[in-house]
Amino acid sequence: MSDKSTTTVKCPTCETDVVWQPESEFRPFCSKRCQLIDLGEWANESNRIPESPSASSMSESEIDQIERLLEARQQDYFN
Numbered sequence: 621m622s623d624k625s626t627t628t629v630k631c632p633t634c635e636t637d638v639v640w641q642p643e644s645e646f647r648p649f650c651s652k653r654c655q656l657i658d659l660g661e662w663a664n665e666s667n668r669i670p671e672s673p674s675a676s677s678m679s680e681s682e683i684d685q686i687e688r689l690l691e692a693r694q695q696d697y698f699n
């Protein structure tokens with residue numbers, strides 16, 4: 621049984637190939653880091669934060685906040 625095709629997508633942040641499978645919990649991103657970077661940009665646009673925080677300078681509380689936003693977003697994916 622080798623006809624099971626594997627779908628891969630490119631990480632929107634760094635363009636690494638990501639296998640689209642349940643185990644790839646951050647798909648379409650390759651990692652949590654890339655997911656947070658993308659979501660950070662998204663949240664920044666949505667909230668119109670006057671400053672422009674980069675992913676490398678996110679604080680723990682900012683990451684925590686983004687993770688909560690992300691959970692809500694993932695529920696949208698599965699509904």
Ligand SMILES: [Zn+2]
Nearest residue numbers: 631634650654
């Ligand atoms: Zn990536």
